[in-house]
Amino acid sequence: MGSVFTGTPPFEVSRRDVIAFADAVGATSPVHRDIAEARAGGFSDLLAPVTFPVVIAQEAEAEYIADPASGVDFSRVVHAEESFSHRRAVVAGETLTTAVHVDAITARGGLTLVTTRTEITDEAGDGVATVVSTLAVRGADA
Template identity: 55%
Template structure:
């Protein structure tokens, strides 16, 4: 099960993530974002941006790199094979664009257990290398507990499986 003591934990800032122009373009193609500012530098600059801008959900790429600190922490007790994303919310302070160097601080805002399911809520504060806030990503992961034996209709509760 998930270690409840991790609620309230804050991880150190990640190493900077360099947002590449092709990363932005590839992600935009993958999610079907067709606005020219996601693909064409001239179109983005015409809108006042220094380079192509990422589609809004691109922030998940950066956030998941930070969330890996929790997922890969053996003492956290999270078996990723038992994880389902329950919710994800984005708050953008400014667009992410190619050329950004982004640093993320991961906060474990809460862990709640119910009926063998742990709900883990994390918050990733993404900032430019100079500290300028860029985005906040709040995720809730549902972590299933250990498998329970399945009982058939002919097996009363309490009978050996």
């Protein structure tokens, strides 16, 4: 607990990523697929759906999960909770970096709950979004 992981390479948000995620979550607004529509809406490029930061956060959380010191066996993980705090929209064409903070580890009846907070920043170092995720890791006997 209290560890911070910053080794994940920067995430380059592509138009393809935005469109694929919009398709996956059923986001039908043309600002996710049509550059002219996105620009008419005041965005520099395609607008990512509001839950898109989960893609970036999960990629970054993989660094923590892969660390043997985490003790997390991903085959025993169930996603328990996710929340988002946005400072601004995510658009295609930008490069974002992450810092994953391990905020809490709590053992309860055969489960270990691991709460991470992923801070996503842009190239200027300004905050873009925060993703808080809780993973439930089943014990060997669960």
